[in-house]
Amino acid sequence: MKTLFEVKQDLMNVGNQLKKANDTLLQTASTPGISQEQIKESQNAKDTLQLQFEILQKQHDEMDKEQKQKLSSQSGTKAQDPNQQLINAKAELIKKTMKKEAVNQETMNVISQSNKGNILQALLDNTATGGNNFIPKNTGTSVISEPVQKNPLRDLSAFTNIANLELPKVSFTLADDDFIADGATAKELAATGSVVAFGRNKFKVFTDISETVLNGTNTDLVSTVEKNLRAGVAAKEKKVAFATTPKTGEEHMSFYSSAVGITEIEGDTMYESILNALADLEDEYDEVASVVMRKQDYFKMIKELANGADTLFGRKPEDVIGYPVEFCSLAVDPVVGDFSFSHFNYDPDALYEQDKNIKTGMNSFVVTAWFDHQIKLSSAFRIATVAP
The missing domain is CATH 1.20.58 (Methane Monooxygenase Hydroxylase; Chain G, domain 1)
Known part of the structure; x- marks a missing residue:
C-alpha cells in the first residue's frame, strides 16, 4: 500500500x-x-x-x-499548532540541559526544521504563544531584565549558518567592463585573492535563570532565555566588528584593524569627513552605501551644522547626510560603505551546558558556538576621521 x-x-x-x-x-x-x-x-x-x-x-x-x-x-492531546510545538521543544531543550539530561532527537528535529537546520538561531526566534504550565503565584507574569542589546549590523551585513563556508569576494565578472580592471578593488584582489574562507572562533553566551522561571511557563522560560542570548550574541558581534584593539586571532573581524586595511579619510569636521569618505568610494559601492556611527557624534555634528537653529534636529539622519544611517555605540569613527561585504557566518554546531550558583539559586544556561566575521572587501568601506 x-x-x-x-x-x-x-x-x-x-x-x-x-x-x-x-x-x-x-x-x-x-x-x-x-x-x-x-x-x-x-x-x-x-x-x-x-x-x-x-x-x-x-x-x-x-x-x-x-x-x-x-x-x-x-x-493523548490534540495536535499542537506549530508555534506552540516549537516553544515546547525549546523549553525541553533548556530544561533537559539544566538537568544535565540528554535531549531526545525528536525535540532537536522540531527546532532544526523550524530554523532550516540552524540550531544556534533556534533560540533567537520570536514567538508569542502561551505555555502549558502555570507561573508560581509568588512571581509576576513578566520577567524583569536589563534592556536587550541590539546589533545594527543585523540590518546591513550578510548572515549565514554554513560550515566551512567559502565565498567569492566579487560575485560577478564582466569581460568587457572596467569594474575590477583598476582602482582599489583590483589592487585588493591582486594582493589577497578572490575567495574568502570563513573560520571557527569559539565564544560563549550565558543567561541566568531563576528557579521560579525555570519551573514556570514554557513561554516565559523560552522568551527569557532567547532575549538574553540575543543580547549576548549582539554584544559579541558588535564587539568584534568595532574593536579598536582586537584580540589575537580576531584582527580580521574589526573594521578598525590595520590587518583589514580600510582606508581612513579625513575632514575638518565630522560632517565633512563622512561626505569625503562617501565620495571616495567607488561608484558600485557608493550606490548602496550606509553610515554606521555613534549617536553622540551625530548629535554633536547636528549641533554644529544647525548653528543655533532647530531645523535639523527634527529631520531623519539620512535626510541630513544623504545616506542611510545606523547608530552603534562602539563605532568610535564612522564607518561608511557597502555593508553587504561585511559577512557573519555561524557554524551549524552548538554546545549546550549548565551551571548553578547554589547560594543564589540562579541557573546559568550556556551556549558555546563558533562564528566568524569577514570583511570580504576592505575597498568597499572607508573610515571617516576628523583631522586633529
Whole structure:
C-alpha cells in the first residue's frame, strides 16, 4: 500500500498533467478548422485526469486525517499548532540541559526544521504563544531584565549558518567592463585573492535563570532565555566588528584593524569627513552605501551644522547626510560603505551546558558556538576621521 508521502507525490504529478491537459483542450477548442474528433480526444484526456485527481485527492484526505488522529491519540492531546510545538521543544531543550539530561532527537528535529537546520538561531526566534504550565503565584507574569542589546549590523551585513563556508569576494565578472580592471578593488584582489574562507572562533553566551522561571511557563522560560542570548550574541558581534584593539586571532573581524586595511579619510569636521569618505568610494559601492556611527557624534555634528537653529534636529539622519544611517555605540569613527561585504557566518554546531550558583539559586544556561566575521572587501568601506 502506498504511503501518504507517495500519494502526495502522485497527486502533485497528476495535478500538473491535468493543468497541461486543460491548457491543451482550450488551445484545441480555439484553433480554427480543428476536427470534432481532436476536440473529443482532448476532452476525454482531460476528463480522465480529472477523475484520477479526484480519486487521489479523496485518498490523500482520508490518509492525512487518519495519520493526524493516530498522532493525537498517541500524545493523548490534540495536535499542537506549530508555534506552540516549537516553544515546547525549546523549553525541553533548556530544561533537559539544566538537568544535565540528554535531549531526545525528536525535540532537536522540531527546532532544526523550524530554523532550516540552524540550531544556534533556534533560540533567537520570536514567538508569542502561551505555555502549558502555570507561573508560581509568588512571581509576576513578566520577567524583569536589563534592556536587550541590539546589533545594527543585523540590518546591513550578510548572515549565514554554513560550515566551512567559502565565498567569492566579487560575485560577478564582466569581460568587457572596467569594474575590477583598476582602482582599489583590483589592487585588493591582486594582493589577497578572490575567495574568502570563513573560520571557527569559539565564544560563549550565558543567561541566568531563576528557579521560579525555570519551573514556570514554557513561554516565559523560552522568551527569557532567547532575549538574553540575543543580547549576548549582539554584544559579541558588535564587539568584534568595532574593536579598536582586537584580540589575537580576531584582527580580521574589526573594521578598525590595520590587518583589514580600510582606508581612513579625513575632514575638518565630522560632517565633512563622512561626505569625503562617501565620495571616495567607488561608484558600485557608493550606490548602496550606509553610515554606521555613534549617536553622540551625530548629535554633536547636528549641533554644529544647525548653528543655533532647530531645523535639523527634527529631520531623519539620512535626510541630513544623504545616506542611510545606523547608530552603534562602539563605532568610535564612522564607518561608511557597502555593508553587504561585511559577512557573519555561524557554524551549524552548538554546545549546550549548565551551571548553578547554589547560594543564589540562579541557573546559568550556556551556549558555546563558533562564528566568524569577514570583511570580504576592505575597498568597499572607508573610515571617516576628523583631522586633529
